[in-house]
Amino acid sequence: MTDSATVRLSHGAVRGLRLDGHLSFRGIPYAAPPVGDRRWCPPAAVESWSGVLDATEPGSPAPQSAQSFADVTSLDEDCLTLEVTVPEAPATGRPVLVWLHGGGGTNGSTTDFDAGRLAVTGDLIVVKPTFRLGVLACFGHPGIPDGGSFGVQDQQAALRWVRDEIARFGGDPGNVTLVGESYGALTVSAHLVSPGSAGLFHRAILQSGFAIMGPTPANTFIPGVPELPANWIPAAELDELGAVTAVDHGWASAGDDPESTMERLRQVPVVDLLAVSGAFIRPAFGGTVLPESPGVALAAGRVHRVPVLLGTARDEARFFVSLFADLAGSPVTAESYPRLLAEAFGADAERVAARYPLDRFSTPSLAWAQIATDRAWARPTWELGRALAAVTGTWFYEFADPDAPPTVPIPGFPTGAVHAAELPYQFDLPGGSPLSTEQRDLAETMNRYWAAFARDGDPAGEDLPVWPGFGAGHVQSLAPQAIGGVDYAGDHRLDFWAELG
DSSP states (O other), rough: OOEEEEETTEEEEEEEOSSSEEEEEEESSOOOOOOOGGTTSSSOOOOOSSSSEEEESSSOOOOOOOOOTOOOBBBOOOOEEEEEEEEEOOOOSSEEEEOOSTTTTTTHHHGGGOOOOHHHHHHHEEEEOOOOOHHHHHHTTTTSSTOOOHHHHHHHHHHHHHHHHGGTEEEEEEEEEEEEHHHHHHHHHHHHHHGGGGTTOEEEEEEEEOSSSSOBOTSSTTTTTBBBOOEEEEEHHHHHHHHHHHHHHHHOTOOOOHHHHHHHHSSSSSHHGGGGGGOOOOOOSSSSSOSSSSHHHHHHOOSOOEEEEEEEETTTTHHHEEEEIIIOOOOOOOTHHHHHHHHHHGGHHHHHHSSOGGGGSSSSHHHHHHOOOOOOOIIIHHHHHHHHHHTSOOEEEEETTTOOOSSSSSSOOOSSSSSTTTTTHSBBBBOOOOOOOOHHHHHHHHHHHHHHHHHHHSSSSSOOOOOOGGGGGGOOOOOTOOEOOOOOHHTHHHHHHHOOO
């Protein structure tokens, strides 16, 4: 049985749903629609409305084309809305968790993450904003001030909305935890160093962030993909890329002045822009939003001094190898393995092969997935954790359920604890496989850990397994009936990778 719940905000009243143990408000605008002349502009203030806004249906996802890992299509640029999930029991001063979804920078939607269980278990409020992605978020051009930063700016606008409005839902605007997974974790790291984010959040959680502090060797993200730079791009380089892209696609003419070029670019149909979205996923630095590269700032300890919880999944790269190699009909083979090693590691290829011999793995694809997990995920996350622990309270985890429901089932490929495998433990996802009793217990413990961190800035809580900080190198393994310290550095051969440089 459901009925409605109404909350009056600064710009008007919203009506949501009263569901099983929680209240749900969806599609609440936190900024004006970034359409027309507002394309590639900072988010503008939302306009007030009369009457009661229906907040029972989700807002539109950010414009995106469907991918093998994300079956969502949208062409609607009017996407700056958010969802709020509140425990039903009346209360004030609840901690607030702001969730930033993943999706590689081009894809993703808040609507897939039902936060009811997380909110009720943790007795906290969950806010899930939608923000611009891909070419609409990270495009740059000489005619665009602060180009390449609009997704980050959208998130800052959502955090300002939380500061101004969340008390009306019973939340504490002075106790906000910013959480992101995958690409969402990358943007959380941007907020850790962005001047405009100071004071808008008070704790941070980064789940499986990728290439935050440095480049990634060839093939270690996806077999066949060349070396990837760090996920940050100098503003001048982005402006040049945007200008060349516009001319190459006939959206502008060489020699046009920036103002007339932008008039034409803002009239390009969004479906045409999405064709180049994958080239524009790196936030730009060198402007007011990100004055310096977050990778450089994080390594140097120039961060907002808030407690941080971060970690990875034990088998991160199996997701990418299974999806983009095996499922695509190009599995790693004994014949291709040496070539992949040489392309990735050059003169060190034989040393890597000696540490990851094929006879220790059931298939070459699994051998490559282990290399990619250790080098492209475990090592950079460990280094980020060490940099943060030097300046602020830091806690590190590894999600390690070997039987986690696979996000992309592939017959014959043991996925294990792959990238994003922890999400069904935190949220209820559409069409997801049910969790076992032991997995549900783990899910509840994880949500209580996250809630304790959101409440106190420390995941330790009453009746929870002990979780020491990362200052002494402790990593908390999260697996059914096996929560506790793990030799993360040893398991992922981090000393070896440090020797290779």
